[in-house]
Amino acid sequence: MAPKYAPSLRARLPPVAFLLQVAFIVIFAFCVKIEHNGREKNQNFINSYANFQDIHVMLFLGFGFLGTFLVRYAFSSSAFNLLVAAMAVQWATILNGFLLSHSSDRVIRIQLKSLVDAELCAASTLVAMGTIHGKTNPVQLLIFALIEVTGFVLNQWIIQTLFQPRQETQWLYSMVLINIFGALFGMMTSCLLFRSKIQQKFEKEKVSRRTGLFAMFGTLFLWMFWPSLNAALEPDISAKSNTYLSLAVSAVTAMAVSALSSSKGKINLVHVQSSMLAGGIAVGAVVTSSPAPWIAMTIGFCASLLSALGFRYMKDHMLFAFDCHDTLGVLCAHAVPGILGWFAQLILRLMSISHSTIAFQFVLHYVCILLITVFVSLVMGTITGILLKCSLWKPQRDNKRYDDQAYWEFPHLLEDK
Amino acid sequence: MAPKYAPSLRARLPPVAFLLQVAFIVIFAFCVKIEHNGREKNQNFINSYANFQDIHVMLFLGFGFLGTFLVRYAFSSSAFNLLVAAMAVQWATILNGFLLSHSSDRVIRIQLKSLVDAELCAASTLVAMGTIHGKTNPVQLLIFALIEVTGFVLNQWIIQTLFQPRQETQWLYSMVLINIFGALFGMMTSCLLFRSKIQQKFEKEKVSRRTGLFAMFGTLFLWMFWPSLNAALEPDISAKSNTYLSLAVSAVTAMAVSALSSSKGKINLVHVQSSMLAGGIAVGAVVTSSPAPWIAMTIGFCASLLSALGFRYMKDHMLFAFDCHDTLGVLCAHAVPGILGWFAQLILRLMSISHSTIAFQFVLHYVCILLITVFVSLVMGTITGILLKCSLWKPQRDNKRYDDQAYWEFPHLLEDK
């Protein structure tokens, strides 16, 4: 049991973390200011602060506990999520400020919106991390996160630069790019890192009564606050209530499909936890169109259906067919509903455009954005995968996967009765 | 251990869930619109959104984890709570729109308030579910929830129709009807369903170190956010701070009574968890009168005292005297403080009315509303009990009670150290 031969991170994690952290502080010292708002703006700020806190909870608590279902990896799930998110948020603030803001001087002005934007970038990283969850050490995770954030902001910058005049790029910030980009980036990295290594099912990849409940808890926070996430940049009753209804349908559908697709009629808690978020992800793509509630509910129904079926039938096939192991099932949980929502948005938009030339132009742009995103995510994922293979980072031994013992001090345990 | 003979739900849960879900989507397609607010209303919307989120957390997280103390029923507690609440909210939105709104056309307009109203109806269902917690399968729970919501809305409609001209019915929405209606409805159903079956104390009805803490966690969310619930329809400093103070007194009293009534001076965590909410429930009935803080604190003290004593002495007697088994002790936790608050409100109102004729009229109406609520809840509960006895729903075997194994896929477990 004792991981005697797990490589010590003493000479890797502290230097990398300190170096990055000091570098960030130096950059902040030279380039970042806080934008003090006047009295009037302050009002809106206080309002949106509650919304921001919801997203904050999703990021640090929700995503952190989502992965705690692994029976021996709960400390790492929650704490490395915090480590990575805390780094990603700082890096994203800097990158967003340099690439995406339009200030004339070289000064980044922080408002509450900057922090929300940074958290959305970090969310994309946390989605991507799900694919390599439990198979990499924290140093690799930090490198992974920095490249992912860079890729995500770069992708936004490319899209903004190419399509800005059309003014239709407002939805490029939508939740869906977060999920599609993150999931594809992560899959690519995972494929390259673990090719033909993970064939057998790991004993420690299982769920227990205790850990399943901790994961339920994280999932519920994601599920409950998803309306705030979708309404982060569209503070409208329509965005919130559509997401709310879609998530309700999603939860019901996920459980029904899980019971239906099991030979004994039993529900798989881990499948349900991931699929029940599908409605929120898919509807995130269409909130700017403010569809009728039943359309949001239908999208939630379809997204959850596809996602739950994917968990039951596709996840294992992916492993055998493509040597691609995906711990949290990010492909089914995020990419599938994301792409579904993307097409739903395309159809909704087309129905509101009467002129065929404009419609054609719109489709062209729309498809281009998806293709660019897919392309950038796959390329950056490939780079990351190759970089992380390097033995410099002291990668985990295969038999120490999904085990906290490699990274955490445990006392000689008292019997935990 | 393996529940080889637990009836499979494959042919029951998915069809029922899909059927209901598709039906709801169709009804939404024809009858529900989102009410887009103007600029001014939007402001209030954003404010009350934070309040709404508190109630949302109570409903899906608080109630869900309240029942996780059962040592082997934690997955079902949290997940079936989610399933039922997600369904109940949709059904309540539809029913509230048709029966209680006063629109001229047949269109239901959704605002944030509609969602709050729907969540209050769902809360009533979740209270009622506490009585049959762990003894029914999810299909029975869905049927149970639909009838309970129907009954609750019907009760409101009857009261509104009969007493509308008096304009004193504003408090009919108060939290107290939720608790009284839910608790009585649930007790009636439980009595009919399990008459003379549950005599012995089940081994699995116990609490463990682990599950007690998960339940503590759910209870704390209910306890912390109860001020938001009581102020849902009365956004006033008085409602919030009175509830806050009453809950503080309640928590202290619950622990003191639990220690006092134990022969060894030890506290029972499950009793404390349920009784410490009594202050919030009871004060919910009087918030419209804006009493002085000490009155709210006294009500909280009495409610918690009665509730904690009820848990220690009444719960088991109910089982022997009336064959009525109540898993979460809903009668002591919700009905007793609810009725106490109801009478407190009666007294507070009477003290503010000087004229005897008006006072008499008021008492008459007030008592009528309570009697109607009791009557409707008992009748609907009886109907539900008879309906759920039907073997069509493949009811649980008695020896599989309070066990997740009947509904959830468990891997062959790794030793959970």
Next chain:
Amino acid sequence: MAPKYAPSLRARLPPVAFLLQVAFIVIFAFCVKIEHNGREKNQNFINSYANFQDIHVMLFLGFGFLGTFLVRYAFSSSAFNLLVAAMAVQWATILNGFLLSHSSDRVIRIQLKSLVDAELCAASTLVAMGTIHGKTNPVQLLIFALIEVTGFVLNQWIIQTLFQPRQETQWLYSMVLINIFGALFGMMTSCLLFRSKIQQKFEKEKVSRRTGLFAMFGTLFLWMFWPSLNAALEPDISAKSNTYLSLAVSAVTAMAVSALSSSKGKINLVHVQSSMLAGGIAVGAVVTSSPAPWIAMTIGFCASLLSALGFRYMKDHMLFAFDCHDTLGVLCAHAVPGILGWFAQLILRLMSISHSTIAFQFVLHYVCILLITVFVSLVMGTITGILLKCSLWKPQRDNKRYDDQAYWEFPHLLEDK
């Protein structure tokens, strides 16, 4: 295992709790009114209510679960935290009203701000409680809390009375006094209570996979909502985003230092949990100066560094050198970052004052306030320590420390699989 000889609290806890509770209700009846705001103020009230709820969650959930890492003391951690906080809030409301408000008549007017102030006093008590966590019974905790709140309010009153004309006392409310006062008070009490008794390391003072995660959960709520705490009395974007950035740096630094200072390069979860809050505590002292983000980040970095090193090297030395046992490491977690923040604020203020006489005067006042706080906390802590030694309170036997069995009813447990 069965604590047959643990003294029963039946004759102690209920009488003390009832007595105090009834006394509080009586005081409230004669002296406390709710201040109903007009329409305009109501707006601000609703806004700050969301902020208040964050602090509420920190107090009752965050602090309560922070101490649950002790493998057999989780019920007591969460429930006694609730008991003590509920009492402390009531007592602080009364004391704050009498000593610190400037109303002409003897009536205390409750607003939302009163509740926030009361919760800040209670937070100071909960910090102090960390030192004696697991070593005292709930009756001792109640006495401890009442004296601590009295001391904390008294200290504020002294400072306000002495330095009021200077108008520089606005920062006396800052989070830092809470942490410094609480930590020193608790250390003094702990020293006197347990002198030369706790030499050996207790088996039950360890963490387990399960309890570490519950503690992570409480810590995360503290970590996530600390910006709301620091901005409680300074609702400004600067306070919030500085705290946010400082906490992010803090979390990264805590993990890096913990890995660096371990011989095997492994991270200690309990150390990380406490140190990652250091950034929030230290920055709490400087929010009124609105420093640039990089200054806040640097303060967070230093605070977390010192705190994490303190946990690794100082905690055990304190025990051997001064016979001073500190269960939650409050000295490293709260006092050290608090004093660091205090000096950071001194330097920041001095840099903004050009005139040397004013600067000298400022330093004098500033140092006086710290010395008064230290003096009052140590004196009150000594009194409390002597008082609690009294055998009237039936103190815990040494071998029953850190064990829920002494206070809570446990069923004969089903194997918790």
